[in-house]
Each structure stands twice: as structure tokens, then as C-alpha cells.
Amino acid sequence: MQPEAPRAAPAAYNPAPDLLKDRVVLVTGAGDGLGRATALACARHGATVVLLGRTVKKLEAVYDLVAAEGLAKPAIYPLNLAGATWNDYAEMAATLERELGRLDGIVHCAAHFTGFMPLADVGAREWVESLQVNVTAAFSLTRLCLPLLLKRDDASIVFASDPSGRRPKPYRGAYGVAKYALEGMVQAWAEELEIHPGLRINTYDPGPMRTRLRVRGYPGEDLQTLPQADTAVPTLLWLLGAESRGVSGQALTRAG
Numbered sequence: 001m002q003p004e005a006p007r008a009a010p011a012a013y014n015p016a017p018d019l020l021k022d023r024v025v026l027v028t029g030a031g032d033g034l035g036r037a038t039a040l041a042c043a044r045h046g047a048t049v050v051l052l053g054r055t056v057k058k059l060e061a062v063y064d065l066v067a068a069e070g071l072a073k074p075a076i077y078p079l080n081l082a083g084a085t086w087n088d089y090a091e092m093a094a095t096l097e098r099e100l101g102r103l104d105g106i107v108h109c110a111a112h113f114t115g116f117m118p119l120a121d122v123g124a125r126e127w128v129e130s131l132q133v134n135v136t137a138a139f140s141l142t143r144l145c146l147p148l149l150l151k152r153d154d155a156s157i158v159f160a161s162d163p164s165g166r167r168p169k170p171y172r173g174a175y176g177v178a179k180y181a182l183e184g185m186v187q188a189w190a191e192e193l194e195i196h197p198g199l200r201i202n203t204y205d206p207g208p209m210r211t212r213l214r215v216r217g218y219p220g221e222d223l224q225t226l227p228q229a230d231t232a233v234p235t236l237l238w239l240l241g242a243e244s245r246g247v248s249g250q251a252l253t254r255a256g
């Protein structure tokens, strides 16, 4: 089945300061780029944020920023998604339930991307790691957190995606294949979850952003010409908050 044409979230969305009050939101790749910007924004809109990533120093820096602003105390969950197993995700879900008692949202921002390359140049390690981080980890983490999310009457799962997720493009290597698989997974999952109207699942293409991932694809580009990651966050907040109830199975793009 072909995904619908990408939809845009409301332009110039201006979330209420208490949009995510009392909610618990897990953000992967929370130490850098879009994940960092999303984690900070969620905390600033009232959420308790679970900061998941592989570089503890970066996660601690985000934690310190949230703490310095006097916001709800976040949790740090160090995990290298390239090596994490089913048991690791099961343990993580159990820890979240035990320590925080609930989970209202997941934003998958972690991504493995080493640069553009033809598929003929993709080696075994690059293939496995890309599929592992970009698809398998995203699936496994979501799958094992699903029972926790289904206990809420307004929960949201968002996967950061890329144009190659909607239309296969040459030279995107294993990353492009992984994003295409991710979009397919979300389409199928959304239909299966229709019986649970309180849970929505969507993808979001943030567009070009001034991040380390972008540099790996376009090393010669003047990064200053690109928008910062936080400009892509309002749509994610909308997807996490109650105003997007009923929006599921959508491939959204940056607003505006």
C-alpha cells in the first residue's frame, strides 16, 4: 500500500505552556540534534522526560539544562541502540513503569547515518547497524512499551523520518532503506491500532536541520543557512499533545 501524501501540521503552532503537564515522554537520541531540542521543549511544556541515548555526557548536559530551569526532573536512560536486545527494551519498559508509573509518548529521534553511498558500497556492518538502530530498535522499543502506552487514554508515538522514507531514493544507502521500512511499519501499525483510539502513531519529516547528521550528508554545506533543530519541534509537540487526538498513520512534514 502506498502511504498517503505527506500532511503538514498546523502552521505556526503555538503550544500552551502546560501542553504536556504531568505526562511522561521518552525521547531517543535525546543528547543531540532534534532529540535534544525535543526533550528540552517537552520539559518546558510540563513533561517529565526520559532522556535515552548512548553518550552519557550529552544526556547529562540536557539533564542539567532542564534542572537549571527548575522543570520536572528528567530521567537519564543510557542505551546504545546498535547493541540493545529485546531483553534490554523489556527491562527498560519495566523500569519506566516501576519508577515513573506511566508513559504517554515516545519520540524516536536517534538515527544511524554515516553519509550518502550507493547500495553497492554498503558493507555488512553498515547494513546491520543502520537497520538495527533505524528500524529494529525503533520497533522493539515501541513494541515493548506498547502495554504501558495503552494504559493511557491519550498517548502518542512519533518516529522521525526523511523524504527517502516515502520515495526510495538512490545513494541513501542502508539509511534510505531503513526509513522506507519505518514508514511502512507505521502505516501497518496505525491500521492495527485503530481499535485503540487513545493511541496514535505517526512519522514526521523535520526537513533539513543544522545538526551533525546533516553534516555527514553534506560536509561542504554552510550549516548556518539551515534552520536549527528547535524550529522543527512545534509539530512534534502538537503530535504529543491532546490537540492531535485522532491523527494516526500520517506521514507529517514540518509546518509552515
Ligand SMILES: NC(=O)c1ccc[n+]([C@@H]2O[C@H](COP(=O)([O-])OP(=O)(O)OC[C@H]3O[C@@H](n4cnc5c(N)ncnc54)[C@H](OP(=O)(O)O)[C@@H]3O)[C@@H](O)[C@H]2O)c1
Pocket (backbone or CB within 6 Å): 028, 029, 030, 031, 032, 033, 034, 035, 052, 053, 054, 055, 058, 079, 080, 081, 082, 083, 108, 109, 110, 111, 112, 133, 160, 161, 162, 163, 205, 206, 207, 208, 209, 210, 211, 212, 213, 214, 229
Ligand atoms: N538533520 C537533518 O537535516 C534531517 C533531515 C531529515 C530527517 N532527519 C531525521 O531527524 C532525526 C534526528 O536527526 P538529527 O539531525 O537530530 O541527528 P543527530 O544530530 O545526528 O542526532 C542523532 C542522535 O541519535 C543518537 N544515536 C545515534 N546512534 C545511536 C545509537 N546507536 N544508540 C543510541 N543513540 C544513537 C545520537 O547519539 P550521539 O549524540 O551519542 O551520537 C544523537 O543523539 C533522524 O531520524 C533523521 O533521520 C534529519
